[in-house]
Amino acid sequence: MSSSHDRMSEGAEASAAAPDRFEEDVLALMPALRRYSRSLVRSDPDGEDLLQDCVEKVLARRAQWRGVNLRAWAFTIMTNLSRNRHRHTALHPEVELDDTLGLQAETQASDPLERSRLERALNGLSAENRSVLMLVVIEGYRYQDVAEMLAIPIGTVMSRLSRARHQLAEAMKDDNVISMRRPK
Amino acid sequence: MTDEWNTVSENDLHGYVDGFLNEADKARVEQWLERNPARAEDIRQWQAQAGELRAMFSTYARSDERDRALLSPKTNPDEATASASRWNAGLARRIAAGLLLFVAGALSGLYAPHILAPGRSDRVAEVAESLPRQAQSAFLIYASEVRHAVEVGPDQQTHLANWLGKRLDHPLNIPDLSKLGFSLVGGRLLPVNGKAGALFMYEDASGQRLTVLLGRNPDNRETSFRIDNSGGVETFYWIDGPIGYAVTGEVPRALLQKVADECYRQFEGAGEAKS
Numbered sequence: 001m002s003s004s005h006d007r008m009s010e011g012a013e014a015s016a017a018a019p020d021r022f023e024e025d026v027l028a029l030m031p032a033l034r035r036y037s038r039s040l041v042r043s044d045p046d047g048e049d050l051l052q053d054c055v056e057k058v059l060a061r062r063a064q065w066r067g068v069n070l071r072a073w074a075f076t077i078m079t080n081l082s083r084n085r086h087r088h089t090a091l092h093p094e095v096e097l098d099d100t101l102g103l104q105a106e107t108q109a110s111d112p113l114e115r116s117r118l119e120r121a122l123n124g125l126s127a128e129n130r131s132v133l134m135l136v137v138i139e140g141y142r143y144q145d146v147a148e149m150l151a152i153p154i155g156t157v158m159s160r161l162s163r164a165r166h167q168l169a170e171a172m173k174d175d176n177v178i179s180m181r182r183p184k
Numbered sequence: 185m186t187d188e189w190n191t192v193s194e195n196d197l198h199g200y201v202d203g204f205l206n207e208a209d210k211a212r213v214e215q216w217l218e219r220n221p222a223r224a225e226d227i228r229q230w231q232a233q234a235g236e237l238r239a240m241f242s243t244y245a246r247s248d249e250r251d252r253a254l255l256s257p258k259t260n261p262d263e264a265t266a267s268a269s270r271w272n273a274g275l276a277r278r279i280a281a282g283l284l285l286f287v288a289g290a291l292s293g294l295y296a297p298h299i300l301a302p303g304r305s306d307r308v309a310e311v312a313e314s315l316p317r318q319a320q321s322a323f324l325i326y327a328s329e330v331r332h333a334v335e336v337g338p339d340q341q342t343h344l345a346n347w348l349g350k351r352l353d354h355p356l357n358i359p360d361l362s363k364l365g366f367s368l369v370g371g372r373l374l375p376v377n378g379k380a381g382a383l384f385m386y387e388d389a390s391g392q393r394l395t396v397l398l399g400r401n402p403d404n405r406e407t408s409f410r411i412d413n414s415g416g417v418e419t420f421y422w423i424d425g426p427i428g429y430a431v432t433g434e435v436p437r438a439l440l441q442k443v444a445d446e447c448y449r450q451f452e453g454a455g456e457a458k459s
Contacts, residue, residue: 023255026255027247027251027252027255030247030248030251031244031245031246031247032245034244034245034246034247034248035241035242035244035245037244038241038244039237039240039241039244047244052254055254055255059255114236115236115240118233118236118237118240119240122237133237134237134241136202137202137233137234137237137238138237138238138241142204143198143199143204158194158195158198161198162194162198165198165201165226165229165230165233166226168233169226169229169230169233172229172233
């Protein structure tokens with residue numbers, strides 16, 4: 001939890017001046033938090049649960065917020081919550097198949113089968129590797145940002161990212177017995 | 185990163201996929217990949233993964249009507265119920281997914297500037313700044329929709345203009361862009377700055393689309409044309425009294441400007457004629 005970006009200092013001042021600003025700022029982050037939470041878990045309900053937990057924690061820990069980069073701070077809290085949650089689900093893993101199909105129909109822009117394979121592959125990643133991958137690929141954070149957010153060395157960020165990518169590619173390859181091309 | 189032209193590290197490869205390399209490093213990696221087809225295949229897979237992952241979760245980046253309640257349990261329950269039932273009554277059901285999705289773009293567009301960029305305390309400025317962001321989200325989301333790009337098609341143009349004009353509380357006519365080669369695909373209602381806004385979509389003969397977004401503007405002022413580019417998506421926007429306008433597309437800037445000029449002219453005519 002060591003995000004120390006100066007670019008957020010303005011937001012901090014605004015927040016000090018207007019107490020409701022904090023809630024408004026969190027509210028504005030909800031879409032990003034919702035996406036990130038869903039990207040860390042296996043099903044929509046899990047995503048909403050994690051989101052709620054995260055919001056509660058953000059509000060509860062409000063006094064601990066250093067006033068810089070609320071988004072990164074909330075993402076850090078979310079990441080930690082998901083790791084705890086993952087430890088729990090690792091003990092109760094039998095919910096996988098049905099729930100993985102819970103991705104919204106709207107998201108199925110590409111081949112739905114490929115997508116469900118990718119989601120299964122994702123669910124094979126460790127929480128640590130998965131969160132780094134999502135922070136970089138989906139949320140667009142730079143490696144250094146991720147290192148600061150998760151309070152880990154940048155080398156660890158790179159190795160987690162690398163493992164996540166190789167593992168996904170490998171899982172997709174192993175599973176690649178179904179050809180999606182129709183004979184012409 | 186290494187200085188040697190011939191050496192590429194694993195980190196360079198990630199940086200390449202994630203777009204963090206400068207031009208020189210990018211070129212170096214690309215040359216190296218030409219000589220290392222196995223790693224080039226890895227890169228191709230990582231890139232495909234990244235694209236797929238983004239697509240997979242992008243629709244979750246949305247607001248939900250319960251978000252506020254989640255944040256402030258002390259919210260007046262009557263208010264919450266009223267707004268919830270309004271939602272349930274009409275809007276949400278019809279355009280649920282697309283709309284919620286758009287709120288995400290709208291909200292993050294509205295607030296992102298003051299969260300991520302320093303020195304913007306002026307709320308009005310934020311709303312103006314957020315207009316291109318919201319317009320770009322709407323464009324990216326709806327212009328790529330094949331079946332449900334719009335709620336009301338071009339066959340019901342009068343209805344579309346009346347309906348959206350009413351929701352926007354501002355008389356409007358739908359710009360005719362045919363002389364620029366664009367025909368109306370239709371329109372939809374969507375939130376802009378937290379209020380009802382309107383989106384019109386056009387496409388040319390090749391299927392190239394562009395969108396025209398209208399939203400209420402909290403203060404009554406005017407701006408000149410401004411331009412905003414985000415990832416190849418160009419937006420011309422301006423505020424004219426109570427309404428902010430944004431014309432968005434992945435078309436050459438000169439063409440988009442012509443479209444914006446044309447829209448400006450035609451919208452202005454509508455306001456004067458009917459108000």
